Amino acid sequence: MAANEELFTRELQHGLGVMMxxxxxxxxxxxxxxxxxxxxxxxxxPLALVLEEEIAKPPADGARLPERDVVNHTPKRFWSRTVDGRALAEADIRRILSTLREFLAWVGPVYRxxxxxxxxGLLCPLPKTCC
Incomplete structure (x- = not known):
């Protein structure tokens, strides 16, 4: 399988009617x-992932990031992305789950x-088994 599109639905409709x-x-x-x-x-x-803000570059003038670009990690939930911008394959996700299984409660897909x-514009619908 080429990308995590096989594990997660490719498109969803947001509650407001907008497609994701x-x-x-x-x-x-x-x-x-x-x-x-x-x-x-x-x-x-080691899983070729980084936390979302590790990719972001702050404005050159030292100003704060616009509110829409601030990453809202919590003590238990962290937004991540591939180091090189490559789409995650099903095998990649299974390796992530296997490697971190003792620590993870769940892994969620991110939609735009x-x-x-x-x-x-990024969000993750919470799984039914969450919380």
């Missing part, structure tokens, strides 16, 4: 216990709302 398309380069990682971002970063790097280009 799978971003096969990203995952939301939900951990069983609270973790520090640096710990998560170390755990996922139609008509958006920044991080503010």
């Amino acid at each position: 398309t799978l971003d096969a380069t990203r995952l939301l990682l939900a951990f069983k216990q609270a973790h520090d971002a640096s710990d998560v970063s170390e755990r996922i790097r 709302l139609a008509g958006t280009a920044d991080r503010g």
Whole structure:
């Protein structure tokens, strides 16, 4: 299977009626216990993943990122993406699940709302088994 589109639905309709398309380069990682971002970063790097903000470059003038580009990690949920922008294959996701199985509660697909280009358009529908 070429990309995680085989594991996750390619398109979904948001509750507001807007279509969302799978971003096969990203995952939301939900951990069983609270973790520090640096710990998560170390755990996922061998899996060719980085935390979302590790890719983002702050504005050159030292200003803050626009609110729509701020990553909302929590102590248990971390937005991740592939290091090289490559789509995750089913085998990649299974390797992530296998490697982190003792730590993860679940892994969620990330979707982009139609008509958006920044991080503010990314979201992950929570699985039914969540929380």
